[in-house]
Amino acid sequence: MTTTEKPDLSWLDDVTMSELERNPYRTYERLRAEAPLAFVPVLGSYVASTAEVCREVATSPDFEGVITPAGGRTFGHPAIIGVNGDIHADLRSMVEPALQPVEVDRWIDDLVRPIARRYLEQFENDGQAELVSQFCEPVSVRALGDLLGLQSVDSDKLREWFAKLNRSFTNAAMTEDGEFANPEGFREGDEAKAEIRAIVDPLIDRWIVEPDDSAISHWLHDGMPPGQTRDREYIYPTIYVYLLGAMQEPGHGMASTLVGLFSRPEQLEQVVDDPVLIPRAISEGMRWTSPIWSATARISTKPVTVAGVDIPAGTPVMLSYGSANHDTGVYEAPSTYDLHRPPLPHLAFGAGSHACAGIYFANHVMRIAMEELFEAIPNLERDTREGVDFWGWGFRGPTSLHVTWEV
Amino acid sequence: MGFAVTVGGRRVECDADQSLLDACLRAGLWMPNSCNQGTCGTCKLQVVGGEVDHRDSPFDTLTAEERAAGMALACQARPVSDVEVGGAGDRATHPLRDLTATVLEVADIARDTRRVLLGLPEPLAFSAGQYVELVVPGSGARRQYSLANTADEDKVLELHVRRVPGGVATDGWLFGGLAVGDEVEATGPLGDFHLPPESDDDGGPMVLVGGGTGLAPLVGIARTALARHPSREVLLYHGVRGAADLYDLDRFAELAEEHAGFRFVPVLSEEPAAGRRSGFPTDAFVEDVPSARGWSGWLSGPPAMVEAGVKAFKRRRMAPRHIHREKFTPADALG
Ligand code: HEM
Ligand code: FES
Numbered sequence: 069m070t071t072t073e074k075p076d077l078s079w080l081d082d083v084t085m086s087e088l089e090r091n092p093y094r095t096y097e098r099l100r101a102e103a104p105l106a107f108v109p110v111l112g113s114y115v116a117s118t119a120e121v122c123r124e125v126a127t128s129p130d131f132e133g134v135i136t137p138a139g140g141r142t143f144g145h146p147a148i149i150g151v152n153g154d155i156h157a158d159l160r161s162m163v164e165p166a167l168q169p170v171e172v173d174r175w176i177d178d179l180v181r182p183i184a185r186r187y188l189e190q191f192e193n194d195g196q197a198e199l200v201s202q203f204c205e206p207v208s209v210r211a212l213g214d215l216l217g218l219q220s221v222d223s224d225k226l227r228e229w230f231a232k233l234n235r236s237f238t239n240a241a242m243t244e245d246g247e248f249a250n251p252e253g254f255r256e257g258d259e260a261k262a263e264i265r266a267i268v269d270p271l272i273d274r275w276i277v278e279p280d281d282s283a284i285s286h287w288l289h290d291g292m293p294p295g296q297t298r299d300r301e302y303i304y305p306t307i308y309v310y311l312l313g314a315m316q317e318p319g320h321g322m323a324s325t326l327v328g329l330f331s332r333p334e335q336l337e338q339v340v341d342d343p344v345l346i347p348r349a350i351s352e353g354m355r356w357t358s359p360i361w362s363a364t365a366r367i368s369t370k371p372v373t374v375a376g377v378d379i380p381a382g383t384p385v386m387l388s389y390g391s392a393n394h395d396t397g398v399y400e401a402p403s404t405y406d407l408h409r410p411p412l413p414h415l416a417f418g419a420g421s422h423a424c425a426g427i428y429f430a431n432h433v434m435r436i437a438m439e440e441l442f443e444a445i446p447n448l449e450r451d452t453r454e455g456v457d458f459w460g461w462g463f464r465g466p467t468s469l470h471v472t473w474e475v
Numbered sequence: 476m477g478f479a480v481t482v483g484g485r486r487v488e489c490d491a492d493q494s495l496l497d498a499c500l501r502a503g504l505w506m507p508n509s510c511n512q513g514t515c516g517t518c519k520l521q522v523v524g525g526e527v528d529h530r531d532s533p534f535d536t537l538t539a540e541e542r543a544a545g546m547a548l549a550c551q552a553r554p555v556s557d558v559e560v561g562g563a564g565d566r567a568t569h570p571l572r573d574l575t576a577t578v579l580e581v582a583d584i585a586r587d588t589r590r591v592l593l594g595l596p597e598p599l600a601f602s603a604g605q606y607v608e609l610v611v612p613g614s615g616a617r618r619q620y621s622l623a624n625t626a627d628e629d630k631v632l633e634l635h636v637r638r639v640p641g642g643v644a645t646d647g648w649l650f651g652g653l654a655v656g657d658e659v660e661a662t663g664p665l666g667d668f669h670l671p672p673e674s675d676d677d678g679g680p681m682v683l684v685g686g687g688t689g690l691a692p693l694v695g696i697a698r699t700a701l702a703r704h705p706s707r708e709v710l711l712y713h714g715v716r717g718a719a720d721l722y723d724l725d726r727f728a729e730l731a732e733e734h735a736g737f738r739f740v741p742v743l744s745e746e747p748a749a750g751r752r753s754g755f756p757t758d759a760f761v762e763d764v765p766s767a768r769g770w771s772g773w774l775s776g777p778p779a780m781v782e783a784g785v786k787a788f789k790r791r792r793m794a795p796r797h798i799h800r801e802k803f804t805p806a807d808a809l810g
Contacts, residue, residue: 169516170538341785341795347507411505419512427515431507443796446789474790475766 075102083110085241085249088461092361093403096391105375105385112137112242113365114377114385119415121375122392125366125385127420134367134384138248142236142257142312147305149364149422159306160425161291162298166215166283169428176432183210184440192444195475196451199441200323200468201227207437208319215429216310217275217282221267226315232260233312237363238462264311265304272300313463314426317359318433320465324458325353325438327466328405330450335407340442349407350434354393354416356405361390361464364418389415390464447473478525478554482506489554495520495527496549511550513537518549524559527552569600569664574607578657579631581649585715585722587638588688591649593659598629603670603695604773604801607632607663611644618644621692621775621801622664625699635688635722668692668775668801670699678704679769680736684712684756684784686776687720692801693775694723701734708736710763714756714780717746756780757787767791775801 083095088110096117099106104118105125113136116122125131135143135150145151148159165171187206191197209226213219218226236257241249248254268284275285276297284307288297329336329349339345365386368379379385392415394402399409417424424430442448450456451470459467480489480498489498496518499506509517516536522545529542532551549560576593584590606621623633638645645651670676681700683693690713697711715721718741727739740752740759747753757780764770770793774784781800788798 164535168535169519170541340789341798343796348505351507351509410503411500413500413508413511417509417515419510423510423512423514427509428517431509431515431517443794444792446792446795473792475792 077103077106080106080108080110083108085110085461089238089459091458092388092390092461092464093394096388097394100391100395103375103377105377105379108386109244110242111240111386112246114379114383115362115388116374116385117388117391118375119392119395119398122387122389122415123419125374126387126415126418126422128366128372130370130372131366131368131385133422134365136237136240136363136365136384136386137242138240138254139237139363141248141254142233142239143305143308145305146302147309148425149309156421158291162287162303163283163306163425165290166286167426167429172429172432176429177436179214180207180211180433180436181440183207183214184437185444188440188444193475196470196472198468198470199326200319200466203437203441204322204326204469205316205319208317208322208433209315211318211433212310212315212429215283217271217280217284218268220271226311229260229264229311230316232256233308234316234460234463236260237312238460240462261308264308268307269300313360313363314430316463318430318437320357320359320463321350321354321430322434322437323466323469324357324359324464325350325434326469327450327456327458328353328356329407331405332407335405336448339407340446340448343439343442345407346435346438346442347431348411350431350438351411351414352405352407352409355399355414356393356403357458357464357466358390358393358414358416359463359465360416360418360424361461362386362388363462364422366420366422387418389418445471445473449473479557480554481524481557481559483560489558491553491555493553494550495547495552495554495558495560499549506549508550513548513551516548519546520549521545521561522547522552522558523561525554525556527558528555569602569605571662571665572599574599574661574663576632576659576661578653578655578659581653581655584635586717586719587650588720588722589636589638589649590722591634591636591653593632593634593661595630595632599632599664600626600629601664602626603699604668604692605664605666606668606692606801607634607661608665609644610660610662611648612660614643614647616643617662619665621666621668621689621695623691623694625695625702633691633694635691637688666801668773668799670696670703673703676700676703678707679771680708680710680767681771681773682710682712682760682764682767682788683773684714684760684776684780686714686756686780689776689780689801690723691775693773694726696773697737698730701730701737705734706736709734709738710760711737711739712756712759713739713741714776715741715743717743718748718751719746755783757783760784761787761790764791767793771797771799773799 099117104121108115116125132152146155184207187203205227206223210223213226236254239253243249279285279289287303339349365384367384370381417427451472454470457467477488477490480487487498487502507517509515513532527547530551532548537548579594580592582590603625606619608617608619620634636649638650685693697709721741731737742752742756742759752759772788772793774781
């Protein structure tokens with residue numbers, strides 16, 4: 069048993085959701101210093117904030133996956149991020165075949181390069197652009213949309229869906245009684261889901277009778293006895309996981325990497341001149357502003373002591389990977405983007421049995437998109453007349469990125 | 476017990492119980508990696524020498540065929556011997572040779588500038604734009620000089636040499652006692668400053684910018700490019716201080732006569748002369764070419780000129796992977 073003196077964390081009572089969404093770093097810096105595992109009242113949950121504690125909780129045999137309350141309200145059950153045991157194994161076996169490196173290598177270039185080219189062609193001679201909405205997000209959603217079999221859904225609609233699902237998923241504020249503090253914050257997510265069902269249900273109807281090579285068609289059929297398909301209610305929560313995180317995050321990742329590079333013009337120039345550096349630049353971008361900043365959680369399966377705190381069985385702990393990646397115990401000057409910092413592993417893709425299933429695919433989408441961007445516009449500059457704002461606690465990235473170049 | 480892991484020419488110590496990835500990252504050597512638990516495949520690499528133990532590498536991430544083909548996951552694999560890891564696609568290169576050449580001609584062609592022709596006992600395989608390293612007699616010093624030849628001019632090497640006052644290789648030798656008939660020790664060919672193989676050369680427009688004797692490799696590259704695609708657009712800028720530094724004007728006039736798409740543009744930086752462009756060659760390019768999309772660019776000369784050239788090319792939106800630069804420190808700078 070531990071008998072450590074409890075730090076005074078009453079300052080946490082004043083932390084609000086909108087403050088975390090604007091800038092979570094101040095709060096989490098203090099958490100890392102004072103209580104790497106702490107109960108945060110506005111979230112109604114324990115939070116792990118350092119690299120060590122995030123990794124420990126994410127990989128511990130005494131914890132398993134659980135979805136956050138707002139996440140569960142948004143996605144329903146069984147979402148891949150919130151289930152364990154056989155159901156988790158089945159959902160992983162359903163999503164993984166399309167995301168295996170050997171498989172991805174087969175088609176990734178042919179899939180992503182033309183998409184990136186197509187969006188670039190629309191603005192490459194304009195001399196100015198807003199890259200988040202004109203490039204990063206469209207490439208991100210189009211690549212995954214085509215992989216899933218959603219060719220008929222246009223990119224703007226996919227972008228609208230992930231934005232609505234995002235705000236619903238991260239509508240995390242809780243009252244003292246453990247109720248949602250802002251229940252109407254789920255409405256736009258519900259509307260998005262209704263629209264998704266209206267569009268995807270007919271596609272599923274068709275895939276059931278006419279399987280094709282799209283990922284969702286495979287999800288329905290793979291590993292099932294002949295003549296049977298997975299029930300759509302069983303796969304929808306995981307479709308929503310994709311339509312939020314998997315759609316949104318490669319876009320966030322590219323945009324954050326670009327903002328980071330713009331903060332180091334000499335490093336931007338090195339990367340533009342030598343595209344071999346792009347994967348490293350992206351890796352540092354993921355560390356610097358982790359797209360999935362604090363969206364997943366684990367729950368203890370028995371009483372455990374973590375970072376000196378005793379918690380009973382059944383205690384959820386949110387994993388703040390975006391904070392872990394700013395841990396000064398691991399990274400020097402973590403809030404600085406630095407392509408050349410000592411290349412230590414980061415936690416932007418999570419850890420343990422619930423680690424991101426799309427790492428390889430996502431890294432290549434971002435790489436190819438950035439290769440094409442720098443190839444088409446090697447003289448890219450940030451438009452300094454416009455600022456760059458980051459937003460998000462659950463998911464984080466720049467809301468816009470204005471650039472100019474000589475044409 | 477530790478082993479040596481060699482990656483791209485760098486050696487890193489790796490314990491028998493340490494992953495290759497961990498050893499490299501700790502030594503400050505970056506490698507792609509994401510999950511560090513063997514599930515994402517980001518760290519997959521080719522083992523070209525020695526052996527590794529794959530430990531817990533999952534077969535989903537690293538298939539049996541990949542293992543048989545020598546692939547490994549850096550985050551999982553432990554060395555069981557010294558290990559060499561492959562870099563990005565080792566391209567076939569011309570074998571490096573030690574040569575003994577004979578001086579056939581030494582000619583003063585411009586202010587402080589000589590052309591040296593070296594005869595070889597047997598042909599040398601190289602690509603236009605590559606360089607050789609000469610051993611300065613008596614001093615053991617080595618100096619790098621680009622070849623102005625095309626690949627079929629493989630028995631007489633043409634070098635352009637600029638005098639550096641007091642330099643061991645120039646004043647002390649090439650501008651000193653060097654005489655026809657002398658033997659010269661050399662090594663070559665070296666360097667990656669050359670055209671892509673003919674099969675990958677689509678005949679696209681090219682701009683070449685040479686500063687001083689940095690012109691030499693461009694003479695070989697431009698002539699090779701025109702031989703492959705006689706009507707392609709080739710702009711060759713030669714940046715020098717004054718008209719007295721220019722050379723081979725007849726050669727370029729002749730080339731322009733044979734190829735309508737070829738243009739030679741001398742640019743004088745310090746001593747303006749009537750009928751000649753003045754300023755820096757990279758600025759002249761920016762003035763002349765409104766868009767270099769789809770072009771390739773070739774830079775050889777003093778580092779500041781090369782840097783300015785990269786910027787100028789990108790400003791005109793040339794794709795960076797089509798920008799080629801001679802990276803060795805020009806012999807002029809060393810003497
Ligand atoms: C840069 C882009 C991305 C980032 C930063 C990212 C990051 C993450 C993170 C942090 C998690 C939670 C891990 C944990 O709880 O330990 C996760 C889960 C997941 N990601 Fe990604 N992701 C990205 C893109 C993608 C893409 C494109 C896909 C699919 C094509 C994908 C599929 C998944 C799945 C299926 C899970 C749930 C895994 C499970 O709970 O078993 N991700 N991702
Ligand atoms: S880093 Fe993911 S498999 Fe090695």
